[in-house]
Amino acid sequence: MQKILLISCVLMLVSACEKDNQTTLVSYRAGNGSSEISLSYRDESGNMIDEKIVLESSSDVWTKSMEFEKGEIVYLSGIYYDSVASLKLEVLIDGKVFKSNNSVNEPAKYVIVSGSIPY
Amino acid sequence: MKAWLSLSLFFVISIGFTQNSGLISGTITDADSSKFIPNVSVIIDSLKIGTLTNESGYFEFKSVPAGSYQIRFSCIGYAPRVKQLYVGSGKSIELTIDLIPQIETLKEVVIEDSYLHFNIISKMPYVNTSFSKFRIEQAGARDIGDYMRTSQNISGVRKGGTQIDPVVRGFKFSQLNVVLNNGQKIEGGCPNRMDPATGHVEIDDIKEINVVKGPYDLRYGVGLGAMINLLTNETDLPDSGFIKFNASKLYESNWNGNKEHVKITGGNKWGFVSLTGGRQSYDNYDDGNGNEINSSFDKLNYAGKLGLRPLKNHLLLLSAEEARGRDIRFPALPMDERKDDTQLISADYKIQSVGEVIDFINLKVYRSKVRHEMDNKYRPFSDTTVAISIIHAENTGGRGEIGFNLGIGELIAAADFEKIKKDGQREKYMILQPGLPVKIENLWNNAEIINRGFFALFQGHHKGWEYNLSARVDVNSAGSDAIIILHPILGEIYEFGTDSIESRYTNLSFNGGITRNLNEKFSVSLAAGRAVRSPDMTERFIILLPIGYDQFDYLGDPQLNPEANNQVDITFKYSHERMGDFQLNGFYSLINDFITGRRLPPAVQKPLSKDVLGVKQFYNAGNARLRGFEFSWATAADINPGVSLFASYTYGTLDKSIQYILNDQGEVIDDKTIYNDALTEIPPFESTLNFYYRMLNGRFVPTFKLRAVASQKHVSMSSYEASTPGFVVAGAGFTYVINSFFKISGGVNNLFDQAYFEHLNRNIIGTKYSLYEPGRSFYVNLFFKI
């Protein structure tokens, strides 16, 4: 009888330890632009990657997806040179928009969108 | 779901057992010579039975009904002793009792495992309080600092749900000496003291906590306000073959908190092994107003101890412990503890009864390692800057002590060594700036403090007088690599000079005390002394972090002078057979070179942390004074119902300080000198009344507690400290010993769901609102042992 209790207590403790999923799918998206853009984004290893892109029209969209660990910092910035250009940047987590920003809100010719992925 | 499962399991099993009678027997020996003591009076008050030990020191009681009892042992020439035990149905218990020899028959009361809220150990001329495992289990406690707050004149600083930082009589942080198992030190990682030493030790591993109030116990280092000794090592394990298993489970309703702990111990006369493991998983609690407080945390710990007895009276004890904390939230701080990994290892060698003159030899080496990671990702301002800090802290040390029996008294001489190393940096990701600049700031840069100490204590007695004298010398040196803050593009931008970072002090601390036992029931003690402590890591080296109770970035000063406490304590103890035990203590403390912070102009240093009001630098502020009293009364152990009453008060002032005058916009426009300003973070007057009633031969004991705390209006003007309203809180609980396998304790904390906060609770960061204490919470604590 006592042995049964012993085993059940140990089992109770062991089963109490849980591990949940620690990574999530993040997508960077740039759109609503009309010129050459210098993009800079943070990848899943923490490196900053630079990429020069051209958005042909306002419906042209650039995206990049990566698996990030929860809590990691996500960052996307775009610098544009045409003074009448526009730009919209977004970060999506599991398909839902997490952060969004566009050129209307910014003083100089750059847009930044960033944050840390919620746990 | 799991809680219900275990609850039902326990009750199903307990029904199966029936009431029978048991046997209590034992052998009583002299603690010094190990010889058997005949004619010791052994009495069980509640059964009104008693006997005397024979020439072999042996006694027995047959046909004892199953139940919980207190047995009293007394004999002329020895200090009396009380033992609490439970006799199971049809079980026999064999005790081994040591009695400590004493020249005078003093009615000292040494109470173990009692329902009373304190133990008086009156050999010392100052206040010495002990918390036993029995008492901790009754309370359903989750954190050592939190639990210690239930004792009088001990409070704590709350910054989150757990890891509360103890404060004794207004003395706090490095003014207290917290040690593990007679000497191991733990340096926390966090500059904000998210993880004080008491937060690194698992409360379920505690056998006893010993608190000596005042600067008087210098054996394990210098504590200006108190010495707190956390004991987790087993001391009296049987020395014939045994195996024991213990498990416990605590559930707290308000927090939806679960705590589990298991322990397996086994051994024989050659040695023993002990393995323990525990887990805590707590969600947010609701305060008395129904607001949810972000207090959640997860902790896991496991430890192994190995004891070997190569020779009679020799013991080698090896201990290794690992603790992991995850996602521990601190709403009062700008960051949360993301990950804490702690390793504590130690090796002790103890020899008892070495010879005629040498009484004991104790040797110890230890290492404590903490890796502490914190970030601000749960704070709103992490939208603009994400800050991540990683800190490594390590204590390595050792000590050796010899106890001599000189006939006229006892002499203890000891030498110890400690090295603290601390290194860490904060990375600030400026996530709203082009290019994601990362600013790296040193929090500590290979900072190191080395302390060598020498200690001597002489304890003697003569015709109704007890006296002791002790002294300690500490040689303390500290240094650090250059403290640099790196600008992401320009490189170094701040550097705090390398040539002024080194410091070296030799500190002398000493004290003496006398106790006069006027008759068997009454004693008066006087203790006086001076203790000197070197400034800690934070006070010397911290670079711009908001670590205080105020919203300022703090800057260290490597050239700070040591802080000294000169204190006098007078203590009266009175023991009455029917009325119970009384203790009254008063103290006066004069602190020299009191260490606190003062504002620095923005022209000299601007803050680095978000939302802070400015910068303060640690400095020696001159003289500070603390005075106070504590009063305790508890009815005798055999009185039913039992009552205890406690009251305590501390009044603290700073001789001279500067108040900066602010205009309506919060800008500094002038300054003013203030004399005898209140010290900050001093707890107010408080009083606690406890009741307990023993039923079913002591197997079932309900308790009730009422705690009244006065408002704290004596607050620091120069620091613009806020006053705190008073409050009354009630609690109820019970302990039920089901049988010799199962015990259950439970109760309600904050019975009337009061919304209140302690004066020492910090404000939720960025607001003027204090962290409120939890609202009503039911707890159930199940214990199983074989």
Next chain:
Amino acid sequence: MLSYRAVYLTKISLFVLLIIAGCKDDPPEETEQKSGRIEFTFQHFLNGQPLQFDTLRYVNEAGNKYMVNEIQYFISDVKLFGKKGIKLIDDWKDIHYVDTDIPDSRRWEVYDKITPDEYDSVSFTFGFAPDKNISFMYVNPPEKDMFWPEFLGGGYHYMKLNGKWLPAGQTSQTIPFDFHLGRGQVYYSYPDSITGFIDNQFNVSLPASGFTILADETVEIQITMNVENWFKDPHIYDHDIYGGYIMQNQEAMEMVKQNGHNVFTIQINKE
């Protein structure tokens, strides 16, 4: 073996000694501090009248019709020139931020105790000296939001004067202008390859002869920014030429710096 009496006496004397040591010193006599105080107030005028924000009613020297939305700027290293010597204001704050959206910022009650003296002028740096213009030194708003991007030189804006103007040929559609001053860049080939940075702060000297500050007296020093002067002397500044954004146009910022020489005027008021 110690006699208990000897030990007893030692303890009592130790106790008494500690009590004596514990006696407090009497607070020292307060020594008279003979000094005066000053207070700066900042006001913003256009064409001799208090500036009316957000209304398109002004015309600059170049003929642009414009409005002003807000003005934000830093002054630092304020000095008072007296007969007994020069007083540098840096006992508490050495940099002051003015923001037309934050009324409280337009008054600076100076912490420094001012020696009673006869003073004949006040000077300050508009912006910051280069060694004081350090990136990330401000962590809290509003100063934090004046950051000057790292890739353009870092540090902080000396001034943001934001408004809107009516471009030539337009009758109603205004365009925003960011009349900003900060660290300029030298380009090898605009907009790529920055080869160096230029600091654009300048000294403002305001003679105000014969104002005295007496002990226990507070003197108000009123600094007025005459906004129209940013756009005319010695350089006529045309928004149609320089456009809405000059942070990367050192030629434009050089003009702003030089026009700044007569933007500020001073008046001393006594209580």
